[in-house]
Amino acid sequence: MGKKISIAVIRRLPRYYRHLSELSSMGITKISSTELSKKMGLTASQVRQDLNCFGGFGRQGYGYQVESLFAEIGAILGIDRDYRAILIGVGNLGSAISRYLSALSPFFSLVGLFDIEPKKTKVAGKEILGMNELEGFCKKEKPQIAVLTLPPEVAPEVADRLKKCGIKGIWNFSGGELKGDVPCENVHLADSLMILFYQIGGEK
């Protein structure tokens, strides 16, 4: 690889990955930067620039090999690993995200669910453990990812505990912003909805 890829390019890679997966499932083996850019709503020069960052896939006039580009982008993103995750806060949203994640198996395993109120009913085939079991569970099962579907006011404290448990990344649905040195990817549902409100009815 060599060259360092900017985070702006990285943030576009899942979109390439998604479109290439679609092309591949349609049996398309080769695509030009112009065709790919049209499909993605980007300019062809943007596509060439992005894909040049990790070098050597396209040949002038030949286009890109869909399969190898798809595999390479997957490898850059680190999708071809085996991730183990826990989820904390099994309310409505937590239950739904649990089921969503369970469907990603086998390359992603949701190994444990936690809640301040451990329940007897299973969600996504898993029992719900109490927060007092968190440290012992992590020591034994070694998850790398924690999904936070809990209220924003408790998220920072839980994130601190997770760091000590050796968690490497947090997928944060709590609505708050987490500080600290564990990489965190926020999904701000309320923010997204407000942007939609603006597009419909806000001041222009």
Next chain:
Amino acid sequence: MGKKISIAVIRRLPRYYRHLSELSSMGITKISSTELSKKMGLTASQVRQDLNCFGGFGRQGYGYQVESLFAEIGAILGIDRDYRAILIGVGNLGSAISRYLSALSPFFSLVGLFDIEPKKTKVAGKEILGMNELEGFCKKEKPQIAVLTLPPEVAPEVADRLKKCGIKGIWNFSGGELKGDVPCENVHLADSLMILFYQIGGEK
């Protein structure tokens, strides 16, 4: 107002709104751009620049009035209206999002749920209607927003129908990208997860 606000600034407004709401609930009435920027992880000059876009809230050396700034940002985003929404695709994710949206009442009303398989069980207190009832329902109830929690392959066709039904904005969880002239705000859960994978284990 006068000045046109760029979409980059608009995209940051929900974050200001969230932080100001928190300050307000803590009883804080005034905040300087330096304090606000620290809280938000931005630079003070960025905060001043952003808030200058819609003019006249801060006075040099006096700081911002939390309540009036909060109200003004809410008005710009169009939060102070009454939105009516329908949701299409009541699977696991759709059920969760329905419950999430029901909790936003009264300024947001989820007025109808639809699925290719209408069910007898209610979700979020609402019965689930069949897709054949969509046009009639919209004519009568006049929702402005449609939430799509359905598979990507059917999303474009449903979006076309929604446009004809007078829908003004789509909150899209389908994972695909919608073309067309109805404003659409995408929540790409899979993309967000891939970015987290990269931060944990991808090539750097």
